[in-house]
Amino acid sequence: MLSRVADTIYWLGRYMERTNGMLQVILTQYISSQDEASDFMWKPLLKIYGELSDDEIEEVSTSADALEYMILNRGNSASAYNNIMFSRENARGIQDHISKEVWQCLNDYYHFIRDENLSKNIAASDPVSTIDLLIKNGLLFNGTVDNTMTRGEGFTYINLGKYLERAIHSADITRIKMLELYNKQHDSYEAPNLRYLLYSLFGFEVYLKTYKGKFTAKNVLDLILYNTDFPHSILYSMERLYKYFCRLREESLPENYERLEFLIGKTMNNIKYSVVNEADTKSLDAFLFQTRLDLFEISAAFSKHYFGKT
Amino acid sequence: MNQNSLLQTYQEQPDVWDEMFNAGDIRPPYKNFVSAIANLPAEEMTHKDEMAKKLFMSQGITFTVYSSGEGIEKIFPFDIIPRIITADEWFLIEAGLTQRLKALNIFLKDIYHKQYVLNDGIIPARLIYSCPNFLREMMNVDVPFDIYTHVSGVDLIKDGNGKFFVLEDNLRTPSGVSYMLENRSITYRIFPDLLPKNNVRSVKEYPDLLYKNLLALGNRQISNPTVILLSPGMYNSAYFEHTTLARLMGIELVEGRDLIVDNNHVYMKTTKGLKQVDVIYRRVDDEFIDPLVFRPDSILGVPGIYWAYRKGNVAIVNAMGNGVADDKAIYTYVPDMIRYYLNEEPILQNVPTYQLADGDSKKYVFENMDKMVIKRTNESGGYGMLMGNSATEEEMATFRDAIDAEPRNFIAQPIISLSSTPCYINGTLQPRRVDLRPFALYGPDGINIVPGGLTRVALKEGSMIVNSSQGGGSKDTWILMK
Numbered sequence: 196m197l198s199r200v201a202d203t204i205y206w207l208g209r210y211m212e213r214t215n216g217m218l219q220v221i222l223t224q225y226i227s228s229q230d231e232a233s234d235f236m237w238k239p240l241l242k243i244y245g246e247l248s249d250d251e252i253e254e255v256s257t258s259a260d261a262l263e264y265m266i267l268n269r270g271n272s273a274s275a276y277n278n279i280m281f282s283r284e285n286a287r288g289i290q291d292h293i294s295k296e297v298w299q300c301l302n303d304y305y306h307f308i309r310d311e312n313l314s315k316n317i318a319a320s321d322p323v324s325t326i327d328l329l330i331k332n333g334l335l336f337n338g339t340v341d342n343t344m345t346r347g348e349g350f351t352y353i354n355l356g357k358y359l360e361r362a363i364h365s366a367d368i369t370r371i372k373m374l375e376l377y378n379k380q381h382d383s384y385e386a387p388n389l390r391y392l393l394y395s396l397f398g399f400e401v402y403l404k405t406y407k408g409k410f411t412a413k414n415v416l417d418l419i420l421y422n423t424d425f426p427h428s429i430l431y432s433m434e435r436l437y438k439y440f441c442r443l444r445e446e447s448l449p450e451n452y453e454r455l456e457f458l459i460g461k462t463m464n465n466i467k468y469s470v471v472n473e474a475d476t477k478s479l480d481a482f483l484f485q486t487r488l489d490l491f492e493i494s495a496a497f498s499k500h501y502f503g504k505t
Numbered sequence: 506m507n508q509n510s511l512l513q514t515y516q517e518q519p520d521v522w523d524e525m526f527n528a529g530d531i532r533p534p535y536k537n538f539v540s541a542i543a544n545l546p547a548e549e550m551t552h553k554d555e556m557a558k559k560l561f562m563s564q565g566i567t568f569t570v571y572s573s574g575e576g577i578e579k580i581f582p583f584d585i586i587p588r589i590i591t592a593d594e595w596f597l598i599e600a601g602l603t604q605r606l607k608a609l610n611i612f613l614k615d616i617y618h619k620q621y622v623l624n625d626g627i628i629p630a631r632l633i634y635s636c637p638n639f640l641r642e643m644m645n646v647d648v649p650f651d652i653y654t655h656v657s658g659v660d661l662i663k664d665g666n667g668k669f670f671v672l673e674d675n676l677r678t679p680s681g682v683s684y685m686l687e688n689r690s691i692t693y694r695i696f697p698d699l700l701p702k703n704n705v706r707s708v709k710e711y712p713d714l715l716y717k718n719l720l721a722l723g724n725r726q727i728s729n730p731t732v733i734l735l736s737p738g739m740y741n742s743a744y745f746e747h748t749t750l751a752r753l754m755g756i757e758l759v760e761g762r763d764l765i766v767d768n769n770h771v772y773m774k775t776t777k778g779l780k781q782v783d784v785i786y787r788r789v790d791d792e793f794i795d796p797l798v799f800r801p802d803s804i805l806g807v808p809g810i811y812w813a814y815r816k817g818n819v820a821i822v823n824a825m826g827n828g829v830a831d832d833k834a835i836y837t838y839v840p841d842m843i844r845y846y847l848n849e850e851p852i853l854q855n856v857p858t859y860q861l862a863d864g865d866s867k868k869y870v871f872e873n874m875d876k877m878v879i880k881r882t883n884e885s886g887g888y889g890m891l892m893g894n895s896a897t898e899e900e901m902a903t904f905r906d907a908i909d910a911e912p913r914n915f916i917a918q919p920i921i922s923l924s925s926t927p928c929y930i931n932g933t934l935q936p937r938r939v940d941l942r943p944f945a946l947y948g949p950d951g952i953n954i955v956p957g958g959l960t961r962v963a964l965k966e967g968s969m970i971v972n973s974s975q976g977g978g979s980k981d982t983w984i985l986m987k
């Protein structure tokens with residue numbers, strides 16, 4: 196497969212996964228902001244999903260503005276709108292390597308997110324159902340990929356992008372939220388707010404089934420880091436990444452394959468055999484940060500060894 | 506006579522050959538088609554029209570217009586009424602184009618080698634050397650099988666008497682063939698059963714024929730040469746065509762940045778390292794194809810590809826330098842080329858053309874400017890033209906000054922009244938002017954002209970400019986079996 200095509204498909208997978216991840220985080224934040232009396236809580240998210248300076252962030256004063264900026268703003272290159280636009284541009288460039296259904300699904304998502312009514316719904320009426328619809332479009336995309344694409348290199352690269360992005364996303368959100376939730380005065384985590392972290396990562400239901408409503412930081416971390424039945428856990432994402440990567444063996448130069456296999460294997464095992472202590476926030480932070488760096492190294496290695504970028 | 510209001514309200518234009526009607530009667534090849542639509546309720550026709558538009562949009566058969574950083578999807582307008590060509594007409598077109606392309610290929614070989622045609626005074630040498638598309642870099646380059654125009658599209662028109670003329674040769678990177686294929690696939694959907702009932706010849710072998718010809722050009726002793734399609738990328742207006750052809754032939758669609766030249770061989774960059782390329786069907790123009798030889802600012806091409814080509818390590822389709830043969834000033838001499846190289850009389854006539862570098866012709870053209878269309882020799886797409894019958898005095902004066910300054914850059918032709926055909930517009934049938942671009946494939950086994958083509962329509966009322974950039978659309982083109 197052409198390096199450029201592989202690169203484009205891989206990023207198509209990453210953009211789509213990123214969009215769904217961020218929409219779920221935004222949705223959860225919105226719901227939690229309606230649930231309780233609290234200060235304006237959008238600042239951390241505006242920082243991750245936008246390009247505003249600290250002063251500009253101070254000027255965003257309503258939920259509607261924050262939602263508009265992160266989801267629909269065309270000037271914000273990290274907005275969901277732009278992610279979908281980039282995905283579609285990517286797909287257009289490699290139409291002959293994805294199925295017609297995948298292209299049409301993405302094309303529909305693009306036309307949906309451009310719909311003028313969407314911004315009205317987000318600003319004035321019901322952001323929850325609107326964001327839900329966006330997320331559904333993303334899920335439809337995943338299903339269409341799974342059901343219509345041939346199991347060739349294209350399918351492999353789209354999944355490599357998806358699971359790498361998912362691992363990065365789960366590590367980032369956990370790191371940010373766990374620090375936010377740690378209450379220094381009581382030297383513990385605020386249990387109710389742990390729910391929101393689980394919601395953000397699509398993990399609430401799995402958690403309830405696994406731990407029966409006992410919300411402890413240790414269990415939450417166990418689920419997000421190690422539970423391989425939970426499709427958004429970091430370890431699950433890494434195992435999938437490794438599984439898809441192994442399919443590339445025949446299509447790779449041996450030295451490139453070995454390099455990537457080493458990096459993915461190392462990161463996966465670092466997570467698998469780690470011991471984290473939720474009470475030691477400093478080392479938890481350091482561990483999650485190191486995981487992030489390892490994942491970025493994998494991404495850079497793909498760029499260098501498979502996509503021909505130096 | 507038909508009682509259907511759709512047909513009755515149709516207004517034939519005086520002195521214009523209408524493809525479907527003749528003084529109120531329906532011409533024989535259209536009778537079958539007309540009887541199939543004659544009894545359709547008006548809503549049904551409108552429904553078909555809308556369905557065609559939806560099919561184009563949902564299948565992504567679109568081109569993107571970029572404005573203010575955003576892409577807007579547009580479809581190339583399609584008219585649902587097909588244009589029909591009889592077997593006899595097609596026989597003439599096929600024979601005429603085959604003859605013409607043979608002569609043009611010999612001309613290209615000659616002009617880039619011994620130049621007998623200049624030495625014998627058939628074509629003035631100054632016309633060749635003043636042509637910006639004559640590439641000195643192609644002198645003495647031997648191209649595989651002496652074929653230069655592997656893919657060509659020749660524009661034909663019909664005059665007021667229904668006679669075909671050649672308006673223009675497109676021998677560089679002619680586009681539109683994907684619309685020939687897609688228009689047909691839309692027609693199946695909106696007029697079920699009509700194609701087989703009318704004995705319409707199929708166009709679907711085009712990609713197979715093209716692939717077979719491309720494969721034959723591979724120069725390495727291997728069973729499966731690597732054939733690719735080189736596109737300028739997704740911002741090119743014909744990008745849809747590039748993806749379609751690549752998909753239908755099952756070949757890789759690449760951009761200049763995917764290719765690299767090493768030791769005069771061309772490779773593509775794959776996830777498994779470099780892979781040698783044998784044949785390139787390129788849709789990048791000559792001037793952009795190699796920044797080391799042609800335009801140095803081009804990022805669409807591949808540095809060094811020219812030398813790989815020259816050494817015969819890669820085949821490039823179409824050959825470089827074909828622009829000298831489809832230059833509008835050289836066009837005038839194609840009938841002479843046919844006589845000179847083939848010792849035959851041209852089967853298809855040219856539209857009479859005046860070289861404005863010639864003093865007497867220029868005088869005549871200036872005196873009859875209102876009956877002339879004046880074209881720049883190095884422009885296409887319907888740009889740089891003056892239609893004498895609709896031009897203002899001021900526009901004419903501007904053209905006169907420009908012609909006086911650079912007469913080589915202009916030709917003039919009497920305005921030919923292009924034939925018209927009914928188009929379904931706003932719920933009625935209205936006459937619109939058309940031309941026809943059949944596509945010819947020239948391979949080692951000879952010339953094949955796929956029975957079909959792109960009928961382009963000037964959708965603006967009264968307009969004779971069919972180019973898509975100027976508000977033109979297209980129709981499915983049916984070639985009937987004998």
